[in-house]
Amino acid sequence: MGSCFSAESKSPLPGSPLSPHPALDYWKKGYLKKKPGSSDYRKGETLHRIPGRLFLNGSTDVASLYTQQGKKGTNQDAMIVWENFCSRTDTVFCGVFDGHGPYGHMVAKKVRDHLPLKLSAHWEVNISGEDVLREISLNTAGSMNSEETALISADEEFRASVDLDETEKLPEIFKTLKESFLKAFKVMDRELRSRTNIDCFCSGTTAVTLVKQGPYLVIGNVGDSRAVLATWDKDNSLTAIQLTIDLKPNLPAEEERIRRCKGRVFALHDEPTVSRVWLPNNDAPGLAMARAFGDFCLKDFGLISVPEISYRRLSEEDEFVVLATDGIWDVLSNKEVVDIVASAPARSSAARALVHSAVQAWRYKYPTSKVDDCAAVCLFLDSNSSNLTYASSAKAKVQPSSMDQVNNESKKDDSLDRSGTVRAGKVVPEENEDSSKAKQQETNSELGIDWSAPDGVSRVDTVLNLPRFVPGKEDGE
Template sequence: MGWPAMWSLSKREFNTLIIRVKLHEKIMKRYCRIIYTVEQMVQLSTLLTTISRNVSIRSRKKRRTDVGKQAADELVKEAKRKELMRTSSGVVNADKYNTFASVHSKRGKKGTNQDRFIVWEEFGCQEDMTFCGVFDGHGPWGHLVAKRVRELMPSSLLRNWQEAVALNLLNSGDNLGSDTNHCLVDIWKQSYFKTCSAVDQELQRCAGIDSFYSGTTALTVVRQGNLIVVANVGDSRAVLATTSDEGRLIPVWDVISNQEAIEIVSSTPDREETAKRLVERAVCAWKRKGRAAAMDDISAICLFFHEYNHPQPVDSVKLNSKLE
């Protein structure tokens, strides 16, 4: 049998057998080590391939983002060159769509004017689109936060909107669907969510701005053809006026009501002065009501979508005498 046969071996034969066994063990260890090394190389190759793929994907995404940012920046420069964008008091007029914007801001009694605003006609080179934004900063760095958000939000929103439209058309086969308005609103909604998140992240990366103890409101209006999209963060307010069947203006701010704001604008003969007059009346109302706190900064954008035919609102004479 096996074991008895081993005991019959001579000492020399036994030692020779031991040497062969040890040699066999060394060969097996070396063989296993080679296999293990090959497995490690395969794993390393797989890991490097995965990393390379991830880096490639990130690079493509970064390139797409960079290209989108560059394109948006070029559109900003083009709008400024054509005087379709305003970030200071004045007017913006787009003749093709009878759109007119009057803008005015007045510093309060608290020091630096922390209000920032923007009007961009033909938003993103779209003739039927207008972007308006009012940003009321607060805190020691509020004016810088408001300014930075004004710089970031329009171009970021434009990029996200263009990407959302392209993705929607790709998924729907060049067709926005039967409920076009609902689809457009949803596209703007998702674009705003992404934009606000991107702006927040960018503010956190700004070394020269402390956005922890400072911030800003963000009231924006996008007009796309007959669609009006309003997005609001904070206590800034948008007031919409429409004309009733009787020809009266119907309002659809802390010191004056929506109705008063509509009547002030509609009773101003020169629409270029509407925003200025609205701000001045708000200042008068603030003083008249005897506010104990220092007057806040007051800014207004009056955006007209149609020809200005000076409708005479009811009780405008009474309103004027009350505020003056």
């Protein structure tokens, strides 16, 4: 919960040095804004006009996506659904990105816009794993940092963990996409390091992304955002299957890598359940994840952007996939998320209903804490209808979740405040909320996207026994 340590709001461990590290002064530098005449501006304009590419609140026949700003400042979450990806009519790309640090919102949007293009390019040329490793070897000239070592390890571990018979059974799409994911993530992080218009030294983003082609699902993940699959079990009940691992610093393999690279992993006294990554000799930046794009102050000390890649062949029992940032998973279980989406009256309102339920859960569990940004993408695996195919039967098949878990957890710590936008005692000003909403609505109008959801979303609130949702009052107005 939370991404980066706030130097002003937390107490350091006794005896821990807090003297500024010379490298940490780097983040104070400003960034150069691109003018409308620049190539990046034109590329962005072109991206926004691509048919089937949706990055704002809205829906299509196959997906629903929605994000809502929390109470910590600028919304640092981003999301995307790209139908007909790589000009393939049966292919969809989805992703959610959770930025952190002073310029996390910019990093998240940059990765949202550029990572799919890089993945598409490398998928098209169908590079091999040997090419990836050969390029690393040539570029490093015998000197590899923790990330490049991890990339080689990821390839070696994959080959070692899958025997010859199983490898032969894997579809070609997984082999080629796995290699393309590894390459695209590496090139994306390298581009962030070299760019001058975004300061990524102490800012970064998570990314959970997937490509669905026909019955095949391939997922690439860095950070602690999550993907969950809803599927029917043998008892005809809708169950939740977690498709990704939350890549946090306290995972044994992640912690071992970080410590081997001289980074430190520990939790603060007032948040004992949140392990963070720290520099060797300074209590900064306190990153609550083991992998991320950006955050180059930690890239030599165990933090990597190498994705965990997984594969699943979909079946007729699989209904939908939910990708969401940790603002949702911090307060809702996998099963609760699946039940909320399944109980939505229509696909177009599913992601919106999920985000609103998460916001209400935040207020119930942590009434004195600032609500985190939330973003969700719901990808429906049966695209024959614009409505949920199981909406009418969901009441009978999906049992409403009780609030027992919420009640128990609410007793733990109700004073959390982990905005993570403070470095070396400098606070990043929060964006005026009314101004943010106005800009969002203006962007909507320009792109001709209808963000409104149909009546009846309040029906979802019964899944968590939360207060009834009233349209127009979701932000506590």
